[in-house]
Amino acid sequence: MSADIEHVVKSKQAFRTKLAASPIAEKLRMLDALRERALAIRASSARATNVVRENPPKYDSQREANE
Amino acid sequence: MKIQDVLVMLNHVERDGVINRYAIGGAVAATFYLEPVSTLDVDVFISFKPQGESIIVSPAPIFDYFKKFGCKMEGEYIVISGWPVQFLPATGPLLEEALANAVEVDVEGTPARVFTAEYVAAIALQTGRAKDKARLLQFVEAGAIKTHDFEKIVEKHGLSQQWQRFRQQFLSS
Numbered sequence: 737m738s739a740d741i742e743h744v745v746k747s748k749q750a751f752r753t754k755l756a757a758s759p760i761a762e763k764l765r766m767l768d769a770l771r772e773r774a775l776a777i778r779a780s781s782a783r784a785t786n787v788v789r790e791n792p793p794k795y796d797s798q799r800e801a802n803e
Numbered sequence: 804m805k806i807q808d809v810l811v812m813l814n815h816v817e818r819d820g821v822i823n824r825y826a827i828g829g830a831v832a833a834t835f836y837l838e839p840v841s842t843l844d845v846d847v848f849i850s851f852k853p854q855g856e857s858i859i860v861s862p863a864p865i866f867d868y869f870k871k872f873g874c875k876m877e878g879e880y881i882v883i884s885g886w887p888v889q890f891l892p893a894t895g896p897l898l899e900e901a902l903a904n905a906v907e908v909d910v911e912g913t914p915a916r917v918f919t920a921e922y923v924a925a926i927a928l929q930t931g932r933a934k935d936k937a938r939l940l941q942f943v944e945a946g947a948i949k950t951h952d953f954e955k956i957v958e959k960h961g962l963s964q965q966w967q968r969f970r971q972q973f974l975s976s
Contacts, residue, residue: 755838756945761911764806766839767831771886772804774841 804885806831809845810915812872812883821868823850826905826916828891828923833938835908836920836947840938845886848893848902848918865890897922897929897960921953928957928965940973 755763813825826832829846849865869881880887893902901922907914918926924942927935942948957966 752838753945756836756947760835760908761807763834763839764831764910767806767834767842768804770839770841771843774843 806845806884806886807910807913808884809886809888810910810913812869812874813847813916814914816865816868819868821864822890824902824905824916825849826893826902826918828901828918828926830938832918832923833941835917836923837941837945840941843887844880845888846891847888848891848898850893850899850902862890897925897956900956900960901926920948921956924948924953925956925960925962928962928969929960931965936969936973939969943974 755766758766813827816822817825826848827835827845828848829844830840830842831845833840851862866876866881869883870876875882877887880889882888893899901918904922905916905918907916909915920942924939927939927942954966957963
């Protein structure tokens with residue numbers, strides 16, 4: 737693995753330039769794929785998870801308990 | 804889910820005379836000039852057909868047209884081949900000019916009319932949200948716009964100050 741950031745930036749730029757130069761039909765097919773992925777990510781993040789969440793106590797609940 | 808099907812339908816709706824002229828804008832238009840720009844919808848700018856004496860234009864004929872092809876409405880969108888498509892009236896001098904000067908691009912045998920890169924960039928400058936500024940920066944960095952043509956549009960539409968500010972903020976080293 738390289739930590740040469742300058743090289744990484746140049747390589748990313750070259751990849752973007754290559755993508756931009758792709759035939760338009762190919763780029764539009766990439767848009768189709770990108771949209772499908774974005775929708776899948778949205779759907780999965782919207783689903784309920786098994787993660788335990790701590791709910792904040794009700795406002796002023798401590799005072800109510802003491803009363 | 805195929806955006807090329809959207810292009811086919813746009814040509815149909817224009818050929819059948821429901822709209823006068825269309826051109827694709829936004830992220831999909833940007834994709835014609837840059838690397839693919841991820842988006843969830845398609846912005847289509849149109850000039851409406853005059854409806855008799857009425858000065859109020861209605862999108863109803865467009866909705867009715869697409870319903871016949873089984874397309875569904877989702878809020879302000881018409882869903883064509885899985886893609887939400889928003890039809891936006893080209894109102895205001897910049898959008899009107901962008902529509903008039905839009906170019907036809909061949910997509911594997913299907914013609915698609917798209918705003919030129921210079922107009923996409925100028926509209927982004929005018930709209931001015933964070934994502935529009937990011938898009939404009941992409942155009943500049945990729946060398947995807949003809950600077951002289953772009954600056955002529957910017958000057959003509961009173962966007963010189965915004966352009967100056969943008970250059971100071973993002974392009975001065």
